[in-house]
Amino acid sequence: MSDTLKLVIITGMSGAGKTIAMQSFEDLGYFCVDNMPPALLPKFWELVKKSGEVTKVALVIDLRSRAFYDQIISAISKLDNTNFIDTKILFLDATNEELVARYKETRRSHPLAMEGRLMDGIVKERQLLAKVKGESQLVIDTTNLTPRQLREQIFENFKNETMPTFHIEVMSFGFKYGLPIDADIVMDVRFLPNPFYIPEYKPMTGLDKPVYDYVMNQPATEEFYSKFIDMLRLIMPGYQKEGKTSLTIAIGCTGGQHRSVALAERTGHDLEQDYAVDITHRDINKRKESVNRS
Template sequence: MDKTIQLVVITGMSGAGKTVAVQSFEDLGYFCIDNMPPTLLPKFWELVRESGKVNKVALVIDLRSRAFYDEIIEMLRNLGNENAINGKILFLDASNEELVARYKETRRSHPLAMEGRLMDGIKLERDLLSEIKARAQLVVDTSKLTPRQLREEIFHNFETSESAPFHIEVLSFGFKYGLPIDADIVMDVRFLPNPYYVPALKQQTGLDQAVYDYVMQSPKTAKFYQLFMKMLLEILPGYQAEGKSSVTIAIGCTGGQHRSVALAKRIADELKQSYPVSVAHRDIARRKETVNRS
């Protein structure tokens, strides 16, 4: 592979936040692997190089035994000798008191706890991980961090210009076929004039210029569009600030072929001036005869 692989090894104390960390790296566009045995890593790197498509990898490494720990140390030494890999270790830590509280809350057992004694497991793990912690380029104490704050810390340290940007999807749909379950914002535009009842427009869609013009030239549409776009431009930065990697805006009419399609297209075109945007029309090709359409 011509391009250097960016590798982050995510490790640390059990219960310190590795699950939140790997989810954050996924949102940054990393190829993430959770708890791959170190013995399988040479084959994995071979496949990565041959593919030529993966250049950001995050490995979550959890401690399971003393033998596993020794393999991890050897793996890190070997990776340090790889010229094609730019490796960093992220070590997540937390106070003993906080780890105990988290384990009590989730009722999980510690992987190294002897005879169920939680503190024994925590102390043993802390001792075994001391060398890896000393090697880490970044140590984050999550004792007083919320999941959101940990995510922000990871984004601050690892987000690059190549990271997956905040993305918006604008989706048109028909209420008669059900709400899109993954939508963050849903707007009902069935109050607007319906092109379905214009014979010349009935079999067309909101992507056809005649239907688009019919919808947009309505005074109701003009007023609604102005107010709705003002709201979107006001709230979208808030979603981004909260750590959302994407937002889906769903625009619905009765059948999902006319009004919602035209408005989704216009909204997407305007938002593209400020954000990466994709647009989809879920029900544009569906035709189901009912009394009310589109």
């Protein structure tokens, strides 16, 4: 593990997209804290360092921290003087007109204009944040950005090339136990010949070589699978482009022990050549339970 701990401070104009930014950093594997008082930064970071488990932290600091303006620059300066912290400030901005429109849409009150004009609060906030903006390593103007585009910019600037930001879960399941509610793609393979009806294969699963080979050696399987894996490889880049960080592919057969397990294994191992993949088998151990109940 690197001795340098990464700290990103997310700040900027109220309504400019700090919540979206924090969610993006969570997807990048950062430990995120919202509304951290600047005075607690040094102590918090010492605790992180001692833990030895967290290497990347993103903190949202904004107007809700009452001592923000007086303390944030000095707190960051103290951190910059250490040799174990790499500190960056991300400042999110937008035009006054866009911020007004966003506040009108959400019907929220500006923290500096609880009882006054919205524009007065925005102008005052901009004046107070001028010094912090000048100290920032990265300023993103979100005026014309969609949430997805903001996520893309954050990913582009902060992602660690050694850590995949797109993750695939390949899951087998049995339709008799219900559809997985978290699946993005569901494929039904009950049309394939079922090893369950072959006595020696019945107590086995798709993880056993005889069952796996039986499923894969069916002519219908090979024709189906070549088209299925080609389709997945075709659409994966599109999901990534749209900002998805995870995708669940669920492959189902009747009981979730034979055909779906074998095909989930093959699919997952083929996709892991290009992506980070986990393979799980939701219902592989449920057969004995159903037999006991019957």
